[in-house]
Amino acid sequence: MTETFTGNKGLRLEEPLIFEMDTPGSTGVDVADPATDEIRLGDLERKSAIGLPGLSEPQVIRHYTRLSQKNYSIDAGFYPLGSCTMKYNPRLNERMARLPGFSDIHPFQPVSTVQGALELIDTLADWLKKLTGMPAVAMSPAAGAHGELCGMLSIRAALEARGDKRPVVLVPESAHGTNPATAAACGYKVEAIPGDARGRVDTKAFKERLGPDVAAVMLTNPNTCGLFETDIIDLSKAIHDAGAFFYMDGANYNAIVGRVRIADLGADAMHINLHKTFSTPHGGGGPGAGPTVLSEALAPFAPLPYVVHDDRGYRLVETELDAKAEGTEPFGRLKGFHGQFGVFVRALSYIMSMGADGLRQASGDAVLNANYLLETLKDTLTPSFEGPCMHEALFDDRFLKDTGVSTLDFAKAMIDEGYHPMTMYFPLVVHGALLMEPTETESKETLDAYVATLKDLARRARENGAEAFKAAPQFTPRRRLDETQAARKPVLRWRPEEPVQEAAE
Amino acid sequence: MRYLPHSEADRAEMLKIIGVGAVDDLYRDVPRAAYNTEAFGDLPNQMGEMEVDRRLNAMAARNITAGSVPSFLGAGAYRHHVPAAVDYLIQRGEFLTSYTPYQPEISQGTLQYLFEFQTQVALLTGMDVANASMYDGATACAEAACMATRVTRRKSVILSGGLHPHYKAVTETLMRTLGLEYETLGPDPLGIEDLSGRIDKTTACVIVQNPDFFGRPRDLTALAATCHEAGALLVVAVAEPVSLGLMASPGEMGADIVVAEGHALGSGTSFGGPGVGLFATRDKYLRQMPGRLCGETVDEDGKRGYVLTLSTREQHIRREKATSNICTNSGLIALAFTIHMTMLGEEGFTRLARVNHANAVLLADKLAAVPGVTVVNRTFFNEFSLKLSKPAAEVVEALAAKGILGGVPVSRFLPTYEELADLLLVTATETNTEAQMDAFAAALKEVLS
Known part of the structure; x- marks a missing residue:
C-alpha cells in the first residue's frame, strides 16, 4: 500500500494553512480587558474585520512543529551549499543573544543606560578590524548585499569629495549577481570582464580596461570558483594607480579568516557576512549582517550611526550634527536604528569562543575539507579547475555527458539520499556547475559518506540511465514542484473560497 | 575546539590523501606577502562556554533592561509581550x-x-x-x-x-x-x-x-x-x-x-x-x-x-x-x-490593539495633570508627544537617574530644530501597568518642578 487515507506517510504529515484551521473567536494569547473603552483616534477606527484566523496555543505549536519537519537544516544533515557557508550554528550564541541585557533593551534608551551594548558593538568592530587589518568598519549593513551597497556608496562619496566623476564599475563575469545589481543601484554602468582558463580573472583584460572613467573594481576573493586570485596584489596596485577603488566581496572570507589580512591585499572595502564566517544562523533566509571594513581613504564617509569610545565612555554618533563634531562626512544612513544588534551578539559569542587560534584552525579545516572533496571526487565528477581550491570545490557537468542526467537531476537524487544539494548552475562561467562548500564543522566520516554517495549516484547515472534521476526526489514531503505554473498564474496569498463582497463606499 | 570535529590524526590522513604536507601548503596560491603562518593582531585565543558566558553576561549587566524599570519608549521600536x-x-x-x-x-x-x-x-x-x-x-x-x-x-x-x-x-x-x-x-x-x-x-x-x-x-x-x-x-x-x-x-x-x-x-x-x-x-x-x-x-x-x-x-x-x-x-x-500573529488571531490582535490604546489614553491623562506638561496630540494610537517646560533630553536623563525610561526626546533625531527641544515622545503598551504610569507621572513632576 502506497497511499494512506490521511495523505500522511508516518512521520511525513500533511498540514493545511492556518487560514484553513480557523475557529472564529479562538486565540492563543489571553489579553486582559482594556483599562478604558474611550477611543481617541479621531474617526479612524477600523470598521471591518481583518480576516485573521483564530487558533489556540497547542494548535499553533503543532502547526509550526509540523511545518518545521518539512525543512532540511544544518542541525539535521550535511548542507554543502557553495558560497553560503552553512557551518554549525552554536547554541551558546542563541543563549547569549537572549540575555535580557541584550534582548530587552530599546534602541533609544539614554546611552548612559546601554553602555554594555555599545561596548559589545565596539568589541566586535575591534575584532573585525584586527582580523582584516583595516582601520574602520561600518557596522550597520543588514546583509552581504547591503554591505556591498555600503562599500560602493563610500567609494562614490570619496570620489565625489575629490570632484572625480567616474561612471563605470568593473566586475568579473564570475561575480555573484548582487555585485552588478549593487553597482547599478549606485548609479554605475557595469562592465563584465571575462575570466581566464585557470578560473581566475583575466588580469591583463582588467588592466587594459582600467582608466579615468573607472570608479571601482568589485571582485570576490577567494573567487566564486573557489580559487584564490593569485594576481590580486598586482591587480589592486593597478586599480589604485588608475585612481579607482577596490571593493573586495567578502562572501568567501571563511577560507582566509585568521590567515590573510585583506588590508595586505590592497582592498579598500569588504563586507563580512556574519551569517557565514561567524556562524550566526541563516534562519531560512535572514536575518544576516554585513559589517563593511573600510580603508583610510573611505573611513570618513562611513554611514550613520557609529560607536565612538573615549574617556567619557561609549557614545553613539547618530546624526549629521554628531558626525560633524567628530569630523566625518557620512554618505547617509542605510538602516533604521543601530544595525543588526542581535546578530552582533551571536557573532561575538562565536568569535570569543573560537579566538584567534580557533578561527585560524577553522579556515584551515574548511580549506582542508574542500580539498579533500576535490581530491576524492576528481576521478568521479569533473573538476572545473586545478587545485588546490580554497573552501569550496567546483565541478561541472562533463561527468554527466551522454547520461541524459542534468545537474539538476543529480541534485534532486542527492535529496533522496538525505543530502542538501550543493549550489547548482553557479558560477555561470562553467557549464552545469556543482559548487560544494563543506565548511570546517563537518567530520571526515560525514565527508567520506558523502563522497561514497556521490560516487554511487554517478555510477547509477552511467549504468542505469536517466529515468530514476528524472523522477527524483521520491521521498520528500513534496516532489518536484511546477515552477512555471507558479510564475504564470501567481498565487501569492491565501483567499477565502467564497469571494467576499467589497464593502460599499 | 568544540565546534571542530577533526582530530589531528584525521587532518594528517586527509592531507596525505590530498598529497600535501601541511594545511599551509593548500594556501600556496596566496601571495606570500599576504599570508600569515602564525596568528596575528594581538587577539585572545579560544574560550570555553563558561568563560564566554561570564564575559558577555558582564557586558549585558551594564545595560538597564526595559523590563526591569518602568519604560515608555517608542519612536519606531515598541516593546510588546512575546508569548x-x-x-x-x-x-x-x-x-x-x-x-x-x-x-x-x-x-x-x-x-x-x-x-x-x-x-x-x-x-x-x-x-x-x-x-x-x-x-x-x-x-x-x-x-x-x-x-x-x-x-x-x-x-x-x-x-x-x-x-x-x-x-x-x-x-x-x-x-x-x-x-x-x-x-x-x-x-x-x-x-x-x-x-x-x-x-x-x-x-x-x-x-x-x-x-x-x-x-x-x-x-x-x-x-x-x-x-x-x-x-x-x-x-x-x-x-x-x-x-x-x-x-x-x-x-x-x-x-x-x-x-x-x-x-x-x-x-x-x-x-x-x-x-x-x-x-x-x-x-x-x-x-x-x-x-x-x-x-x-x-x-x-x-x-x-x-x-x-x-x-x-x-x-x-x-x-x-x-x-x-x-x-x-x-x-x-x-x-x-x-x-x-497566528497566536493572537483576530480576537487576540484586535484586543491587544485596544489595550495598547487604552493604556495610552490612561497615561496621557495622568501626564497631562503634571505641571509643565502639555499633551500635544489630541488623537493617538499608543504613542503621543509631550511639550515640556524643560528640554526633553535633560528630562530623560533625569528620569533615567530615577530609574524610569521616560520616553524619547525628539532632539535625539532632530538636534538642529531648537523649537523641538522640549518635545518628548511617550509610548504605552500592554506591558505597562498603572503603577508604572503613576511612578512615571510622579517622577516627571519632580524633574519638572
Whole structure:
C-alpha cells in the first residue's frame, strides 16, 4: 500500500494553512480587558474585520512543529551549499543573544543606560578590524548585499569629495549577481570582464580596461570558483594607480579568516557576512549582517550611526550634527536604528569562543575539507579547475555527458539520499556547475559518506540511465514542484473560497 | 575546539590523501606577502562556554533592561509581550539553521510560513499582495520610493515631515544614490503640513507615516485621491504594526504601497535589530515589487506546495537590471511575526490593539495633570508627544537617574530644530501597568518642578 487515507506517510504529515484551521473567536494569547473603552483616534477606527484566523496555543505549536519537519537544516544533515557557508550554528550564541541585557533593551534608551551594548558593538568592530587589518568598519549593513551597497556608496562619496566623476564599475563575469545589481543601484554602468582558463580573472583584460572613467573594481576573493586570485596584489596596485577603488566581496572570507589580512591585499572595502564566517544562523533566509571594513581613504564617509569610545565612555554618533563634531562626512544612513544588534551578539559569542587560534584552525579545516572533496571526487565528477581550491570545490557537468542526467537531476537524487544539494548552475562561467562548500564543522566520516554517495549516484547515472534521476526526489514531503505554473498564474496569498463582497463606499 | 570535529590524526590522513604536507601548503596560491603562518593582531585565543558566558553576561549587566524599570519608549521600536511559544518555535533547528528555500522539496516548512506571512501582511495592511520580507521598516520605505519611480516612470518623491527620521534618512540616501529627486518637508509635530499642494506631474509618490512620528493618526483618504488624480502613488509607512488592529488600514485609505516595521510582533526590541520589513502593494504593481516572493503551485503528484517565484525580478537572474540588490532578507524574524500573529488571531490582535490604546489614553491623562506638561496630540494610537517646560533630553536623563525610561526626546533625531527641544515622545503598551504610569507621572513632576 502506497497511499494512506490521511495523505500522511508516518512521520511525513500533511498540514493545511492556518487560514484553513480557523475557529472564529479562538486565540492563543489571553489579553486582559482594556483599562478604558474611550477611543481617541479621531474617526479612524477600523470598521471591518481583518480576516485573521483564530487558533489556540497547542494548535499553533503543532502547526509550526509540523511545518518545521518539512525543512532540511544544518542541525539535521550535511548542507554543502557553495558560497553560503552553512557551518554549525552554536547554541551558546542563541543563549547569549537572549540575555535580557541584550534582548530587552530599546534602541533609544539614554546611552548612559546601554553602555554594555555599545561596548559589545565596539568589541566586535575591534575584532573585525584586527582580523582584516583595516582601520574602520561600518557596522550597520543588514546583509552581504547591503554591505556591498555600503562599500560602493563610500567609494562614490570619496570620489565625489575629490570632484572625480567616474561612471563605470568593473566586475568579473564570475561575480555573484548582487555585485552588478549593487553597482547599478549606485548609479554605475557595469562592465563584465571575462575570466581566464585557470578560473581566475583575466588580469591583463582588467588592466587594459582600467582608466579615468573607472570608479571601482568589485571582485570576490577567494573567487566564486573557489580559487584564490593569485594576481590580486598586482591587480589592486593597478586599480589604485588608475585612481579607482577596490571593493573586495567578502562572501568567501571563511577560507582566509585568521590567515590573510585583506588590508595586505590592497582592498579598500569588504563586507563580512556574519551569517557565514561567524556562524550566526541563516534562519531560512535572514536575518544576516554585513559589517563593511573600510580603508583610510573611505573611513570618513562611513554611514550613520557609529560607536565612538573615549574617556567619557561609549557614545553613539547618530546624526549629521554628531558626525560633524567628530569630523566625518557620512554618505547617509542605510538602516533604521543601530544595525543588526542581535546578530552582533551571536557573532561575538562565536568569535570569543573560537579566538584567534580557533578561527585560524577553522579556515584551515574548511580549506582542508574542500580539498579533500576535490581530491576524492576528481576521478568521479569533473573538476572545473586545478587545485588546490580554497573552501569550496567546483565541478561541472562533463561527468554527466551522454547520461541524459542534468545537474539538476543529480541534485534532486542527492535529496533522496538525505543530502542538501550543493549550489547548482553557479558560477555561470562553467557549464552545469556543482559548487560544494563543506565548511570546517563537518567530520571526515560525514565527508567520506558523502563522497561514497556521490560516487554511487554517478555510477547509477552511467549504468542505469536517466529515468530514476528524472523522477527524483521520491521521498520528500513534496516532489518536484511546477515552477512555471507558479510564475504564470501567481498565487501569492491565501483567499477565502467564497469571494467576499467589497464593502460599499 | 568544540565546534571542530577533526582530530589531528584525521587532518594528517586527509592531507596525505590530498598529497600535501601541511594545511599551509593548500594556501600556496596566496601571495606570500599576504599570508600569515602564525596568528596575528594581538587577539585572545579560544574560550570555553563558561568563560564566554561570564564575559558577555558582564557586558549585558551594564545595560538597564526595559523590563526591569518602568519604560515608555517608542519612536519606531515598541516593546510588546512575546508569548513563550514564539521563541521556542523559532529556535527549532529546522527553522533556525536552514538556508533560503532554494530546494522547495525539502523547504516546504519555510515556504509555507512565508505564504502565511505574505497573507497576514496583505490582510493587515489592506493590500492585495505582500513580499516575503525586507531588512526593516526603513529599508522597506526606501525600496518603496524606488518602486514608485519605476511604476510611474517619474523621478521625484515627496517625504512627509511626519515620517520617522531614520526612514527619511535611509530613503534620502537611496534616492541620492540613484540620482532621483526628493523633497522633504520639515518636522510636523502638529500634523498641519500641506502634502497635496506639492504634488505635480513629476511626483512619483508621497511617503507618509501613520500614525506619524509624533504619534498622530492621519486620515489619508483625501491625500490618496489627490495622488491618484496626479498619477502619483501613495506610500504609507507603519512603524507600529499593532496599530493596524484598531485603526483603518492604509489600504482602506487608498494606499498603493504599504511598508512597516514588524519586529514589535514576535521579537524583542534587541537594541533595534534585527527587524523585519513588511512590504505590500496592489496586484497591478506586482512586477515592480522588490524582494522574494513565495507562491503556491503543485508538485508532480498534483499536491499543493510552495516555491519562490517571479524571480526574474531579482538580482541572481537580472543582475544589474534587478528591481533591487536584496538577497538575504529577514526570514526568521518574519517567522516570529507570523507565529505571534497566528497566536493572537483576530480576537487576540484586535484586543491587544485596544489595550495598547487604552493604556495610552490612561497615561496621557495622568501626564497631562503634571505641571509643565502639555499633551500635544489630541488623537493617538499608543504613542503621543509631550511639550515640556524643560528640554526633553535633560528630562530623560533625569528620569533615567530615577530609574524610569521616560520616553524619547525628539532632539535625539532632530538636534538642529531648537523649537523641538522640549518635545518628548511617550509610548504605552500592554506591558505597562498603572503603577508604572503613576511612578512615571510622579517622577516627571519632580524633574519638572
